[in-house]
Amino acid sequence: MASITIRNLDDEVKELLRRLAAENDRSMEEQARVMIRAAVDGQIGPGRIDQIEKTLRELTSVHGAATPAGAPAGKTFPRGALSGRRILLIIGGGIAAYKALDLIRRLRERGAAVRVVMTAAAQEFVTTLSVGALSADHVFTELFDRKDEHDVGHIRLSREADLLVVAPATADLMAKLANGHANDLASTLLIATDKPVLMAPAMNPRMWAHPATRRNRATLQKDGIAFVGPARGEMAESNEAGEGRMAEPLEIVAAIEAQLDVSPKPLSGRKIIVTSGPTHEPIDPVRYIANRSSGKQGHAIAAALARLGADVRLVSGPVSIADPTGVKTIHVERAQEMRDAVEQLLPADAAVFVAAVADWRTENSAGEKIKKVAVEGPPVLRMVENPDILAGVGHHRQRPTLVVGFAAETQDLLHNAEAKLRKKGADFIVANDVSQGSGVGPSGVMGGDRNRVRIVSKAGVEEWPEMGKDEVAARLAALIAERLKTIVV
Numbered sequence: 085m086a087s088i089t090i091r092n093l094d095d096e097v098k099e100l101l102r103r104l105a106a107e108n109d110r111s112m113e114e115q116a117r118v119m120i121r122a123a124v125d126g127q128i129g130p131g132r133i134d135q136i137e138k139t140l141r142e143l144t145s146v147h148g149a150a151t152p153a154g155a156p157a158g159k160t161f162p163r164g165a166l167s168g169r170r171i172l173l174i175i176g177g178g179i180a181a182y183k184a185l186d187l188i189r190r191l192r193e194r195g196a197a198v199r200v201v202m203t204a205a206a207q208e209f210v211t212t213l214s215v216g217a218l219s220a221d222h223v224f225t226e227l228f229d230r231k232d233e234h235d236v237g238h239i240r241l242s243r244e245a246d247l248l249v250v251a252p253a254t255a256d257l258m259a260k261l262a263n264g265h266a267n268d269l270a271s272t273l274l275i276a277t278d279k280p281v282l283m284a285p286a287m288n289p290r291m292w293a294h295p296a297t298r299r300n301r302a303t304l305q306k307d308g309i310a311f312v313g314p315a316r317g318e319m320a321e322s323n324e325a326g327e328g329r330m331a332e333p334l335e336i337v338a339a340i341e342a343q344l345d346v347s348p349k350p351l352s353g354r355k356i357i358v359t360s361g362p363t364h365e366p367i368d369p370v371r372y373i374a375n376r377s378s379g380k381q382g383h384a385i386a387a388a389l390a391r392l393g394a395d396v397r398l399v400s401g402p403v404s405i406a407d408p409t410g411v412k413t414i415h416v417e418r419a420q421e422m423r424d425a426v427e428q429l430l431p432a433d434a435a436v437f438v439a440a441v442a443d444w445r446t447e448n449s450a451g452e453k454i455k456k457v458a459v460e461g462p463p464v465l466r467m468v469e470n471p472d473i474l475a476g477v478g479h480h481r482q483r484p485t486l487v488v489g490f491a492a493e494t495q496d497l498l499h500n501a502e503a504k505l506r507k508k509g510a511d512f513i514v515a516n517d518v519s520q521g522s523g524v525g526p527s528g529v530m531g532g533d534r535n536r537v538r539i540v541s542k543a544g545v546e547e548w549p550e551m552g553k554d555e556v557a558a559r560l561a562a563l564i565a566e567r568l569k570t571i572v573v
């Protein structure tokens with residue numbers, strides 16, 4: 085017979101066993117034996133079977149024993165990407181609370197231990213019974229519950245997790261945390277924790293658009309709270325559409341994995357240069373020639389590459405967005421400065437040229453502000469060509485293994501992208517149509533949040549559907565990782 089070593093159980097199972105043992109005034113070993121006996125005899129009811137099964141599997145897998153009798157055949161506890169991670173899920177009182185059930189299932193499928201707290205309002209939408217059955221744990225609902233406070237305590241509850249996830253995050257929960265309220269279990273845990281917090285807001289589009297909610301979200305973001313969603317689309321209430329729909333469970337899982345940094349790191353040890361934003365070419369000390377590039381796409385690509393483990397050096401023109409986290413950013417103004425910064429960063433494994441570099445600059449920018457002199461009329465600006473940074477690196481003696489260029493065109497997109505590929509020595513060109521009629525959002529590609537691109541390489545043209553710039557970035561980063569893996573130098 086396999087022996088039982090309580091020490092080898094994972095913390096969650098140990099905690100469960102400790103609680104049950106205390107409830108029954110038994111030692112933990114004795115409690116485990118009773119549970120195994122009960123499972124073998126088929127005495128365990130459906131409400132508890134998940135908890136018991138988990139315990140049994142932990143107990144037996146340590147010693148390699150066979151599946152215990154009574155455990156459903158073929159059902160195993162997965163050891164997935166979130167194995168050993170502890171999530172404290174706070175379910176708020178919104179219609180999307182039903183999606184939290186699927187979220188629990190998805191998290192447990194990946195090996196996470198999920199402990200759940202439900203607000204009073206959440207219990208109007210889903211029951212503690214279904215949540216408890218899916219999480220295979222006690223569901224916490226009360227701040228002033230003597231037994232819960234004695235067994236776990238609200239401070240421990242908030243700190244024993246690796247991550248707190250609020251899904252759905254109601255307007256009310258956001259407001260409470262933004263303003264430091266702590267008048268129920270959920271809000272108290274959120275303010276008492278020393279762990280990261282991820283919120284998945286879900287609410288009516290008008291609630292989401294309300295200045296108070298916007299303010300609260302900005303405050304929470306400033307306080308370091310991460311967000312996933314909400315998305316735009318049909319609401320669960322009839323005849324309502326707009327922004328406010330909770331992110332789908334799998335998107336929340338992806339955000340949790342990103343927060344816990346469990347994603348694979350195929351680019352670890354790779355140095356990648358990215359350029360982003362516009363350049364400003366001075367006319368005089370106060371005037372310059374610029375373009376509409378916001379830097380959103382380039383910054384998103386830098387962040388996505390960093391998430392895959394790359395050592396990213398971002399050379400950014402003047403933008404109004406924040407430097408991406410986990411990326412070393414060098415700020416420049418002019419094309420010549422950008423070229424110099426890029427060349428100084430060589431050698432690198434890859435370079436991605438997303439910046440909208442001005443093709444021309446004024447031959448001589450004036451040292452003083454050019455005065456408006458009526459008799460002389462408007463000044464004539466003589467332009468000269470700027471360095472071609474992509475071509476320079478594409479043909480450089482220290483050329484990175486992979487060189488990627490962007491082609492923003494308003495006409496003849498593919499023809500221009502193919503010509504650019506040949507001329508500039510790039511491995512592929514990401515071509516985007518930046519014309520007004522590109523069909524991408526009201527503000528178009530430049531400055532907007534969406535993009536539709538084609539990947540032009542010697543192998544042909546791959547068309548990607550329209551998507552968010554973050555998604556384009558993630559796909560491109562994955563493609564770069566794939567290409568770097570297969571290129572042998």
Ligand SMILES: Cc1cc2nc3c(=O)[nH]c(=O)nc-3n(C[C@H](O)[C@H](O)[C@H](O)COP(=O)(O)O)c2cc1C
Nearest residue numbers: 176177178179203205206254255256257286287288
């Ligand atoms: C049918 C119904 C649906 C609701 N849906 C939402 C919702 O999706 N998002 C939200 O923020 N509030 C929603 N509310 C309002 C919240 O339930 C209410 O603000 C509650 O106080 C939130 O409590 P909690 O934040 O403690 O969970 C809804 C209310 C009702 C009656």
